[in-house]
Amino acid sequence: MNVRRSVAALAISAALCATATATAPVASADDAKRPEGPYGTKDPTFDGVWRQSLALLAQDATGVKPAASAIDWLAGQQCADGGFAAYRADTGKACDPKKGEFTDATGAAIQALAAVGGRSAAVEKGIGWLKQSQNEDGGWGMNPGGPSDANSTSVAVGAFAATGLDPVEVAHRTSGKAPYDALLGLQLDCSAKAAQRGAFAYTAGKGEPAANDLATVSAALATRGSGFVFDPVGKDDGKKPKPLACKGKGGADRTPEDASEAALAYLSTTMSGNGMHLKSATPGAKARPDFGATADAIMALAAGEHSAAAARPLQWLQGKDSGAAAWAKGDPGALAKLVLAAHAAGADPRHFGDVDLVQRLNATGPKPAEQQGAKDEKDEKDDDGKGSIWWIVGSCAVAGMGIGFLFSGRKRQQS
Numbered sequence: 001m002n003v004r005r006s007v008a009a010l011a012i013s014a015a016l017c018a019t020a021t022a023t024a025p026v027a028s029a030d031d032a033k034r035p036e037g038p039y040g041t042k043d044p045t046f047d048g049v050w051r052q053s054l055a056l057l058a059q060d061a062t063g064v065k066p067a068a069s070a071i072d073w074l075a076g077q078q079c080a081d082g083g084f085a086a087y088r089a090d091t092g093k094a095c096d097p098k099k100g101e102f103t104d105a106t107g108a109a110i111q112a113l114a115a116v117g118g119r120s121a122a123v124e125k126g127i128g129w130l131k132q133s134q135n136e137d138g139g140w141g142m143n144p145g146g147p148s149d150a151n152s153t154s155v156a157v158g159a160f161a162a163t164g165l166d167p168v169e170v171a172h173r174t175s176g177k178a179p180y181d182a183l184l185g186l187q188l189d190c191s192a193k194a195a196q197r198g199a200f201a202y203t204a205g206k207g208e209p210a211a212n213d214l215a216t217v218s219a220a221l222a223t224r225g226s227g228f229v230f231d232p233v234g235k236d237d238g239k240k241p242k243p244l245a246c247k248g249k250g251g252a253d254r255t256p257e258d259a260s261e262a263a264l265a266y267l268s269t270t271m272s273g274n275g276m277h278l279k280s281a282t283p284g285a286k287a288r289p290d291f292g293a294t295a296d297a298i299m300a301l302a303a304g305e306h307s308a309a310a311a312r313p314l315q316w317l318q319g320k321d322s323g324a325a326a327w328a329k330g331d332p333g334a335l336a337k338l339v340l341a342a343h344a345a346g347a348d349p350r351h352f353g354d355v356d357l358v359q360r361l362n363a364t365g366p367k368p369a370e371q372q373g374a375k376d377e378k379d380e381k382d383d384d385g386k387g388s389i390w391w392i393v394g395s396c397a398v399a400g401m402g403i404g405f406l407f408s409g410r411k412r413q414q415s
Contacts, residue, residue, distance in 0.1 A: 049084050052077075052109075066369065067369050081101075106126055140182075147203050150212070153183055158221070158226065190244060217297045221299055243261075243262055264304050277317070299341050342357065
C-alpha cells in the first residue's frame with residue numbers, strides 16, 4: 001500500500017472513530033486521580049494497607065506477578081518499628097506505636113510481602129513487631145496492648161504460617177502462652193446453647209460470650225494453621241465437619257484442629273439455614289448477605305479439607321442472583337476476597353459465573369508485571385458492554401498514531 005492510500009485509510013478510520021466515540025463513555029475521572037502503586041480509588045484511610053495486601057495475595061495466587069510499584073507502595077507503608085498503620089498519607093511522619101499501628105494491617109502485609117518475595121527484611125521486621133505486641137494470653141488485640149480478639153489473633157497466625165513459623169512455637173516471652181491458647185479461650189464450648197457451640201466470640205469482654213460469625217470464620221482458618229492463601233486440597237470424600245464433642249471432658253481437651261472442625265460445623269449449619277451464605281448482623285439494620293464473611297467461610301472449609309461443603313456456598317456466590325460480583329466490582333479488597341475463596345475451593349476465579357475476577361482486580365491497580373495462564377486483558381469485555389467501546393478507543397489511538405507517524409514521524413505513547 002502506498003503512502004497516499006495509507007493516509008486515506010487512516011483518515012477514514014479516524015473519522016469513524018470520532019463518530020463512534022462521540023457518545024461513548026469516557027474513562028472515569030478516578031483513573032486520572034489514581035497514584036501509581038496503590039489499588040482502588042476510594043479513600044484508603046481505613047483500609048489502604050489491608051486491601052493492597054489482599055490484592056497482592058490474590059494476584060500471586062492466580063499466577064499474576066504484581067507491578068513493582070504496587071509492592072513498593074505496600075513496603076513503603078511500613079513503620080520504623082516493623083508494624084503497619086491502616087494507611088500513611090505521609091510516610092515521612094513517624095507512626096504512633098500504641099494507636100497508629102494495627103495487628104490486622106501488619107499481619108496482612110506480612111503475608112503479602114512474603115508471598116511476592118524479595119522483601120525479607122520488611123517481613124522479618126513485621127514478624128518482630130508481632131512478637132513484641134503479643135499479649136500475655138498468647139493473642140493480639142487490634143492495637144498493641146488492646147484485649148486479644150479472634151480476628152486480630154487469626155491474622156497474626158496467618159502471618160506466621162506464611163513465613164514458615166509454627167504458631168505453636170510463638171509463645172509469649174513471659175507467660176509462655178501461644179496464639180492457640182488465646183483462640184481456644186474464645187470458643188463457645190459445651191456450656192453454650194447447642195446451636196452456638198463451636199462458634200467463636202470476638203473477644204472475652206464481660207458477661208456471656210456471644211457467637212460472632214466474622215470471628216468464627218477467621219478463627220476456623222487460623223486454628224488450621226493457615227493464612228489467606230494455601231494450596232487447594234482438591235476433592236474430599238464429602239465428610240462433614242465434626243461438631244464439638246461434649247462427652248467425657250466436654251471438649252476441654254480439644255486440639256486446634258478439633259476447634260476448627262467445631263467452628264466449621266457451626267458455620268455449615270448456619271449457612272444452610274440462610275440459603276448457603278452468612279448474613280451481616282449490624283444492630284438495628286435488616287440482615288443482608290455478608291459476601292466477605294461467606295468468602296472467608298469457603299476458605300476455612302477448604303483449608304479443613306471440606307471442599308464438598310465449600311462448593312455449596314461458592315456456588316451461591318457465583319450465582320447471578322447473589323449479587324456478589326456487583327458488590328465487589330471496583331473494590332480491590334472485595335474482589336481479592338472472592339478470588340481467594342475461589343482459589344481455595346479449587347475453582348477458577350477467571351470464570352466466576354460469567355465474570356473474570358482476576359481481570360477486574362488487575363484493573364483496580366497498576367498494570368501487572370506478568371501474567372500466567374490468563375487471556376490478554378486487552379481483549380476482555382466487561383459485563384456492561386464497555387469492552388467493545390474500549391476496543392474502539394484503542395483502535396482510534398492506533399489510527400491517530402499512524403497518521404501522526406506518516407505526517408511528522410512523531411509517535412505518541414499511550415499510558
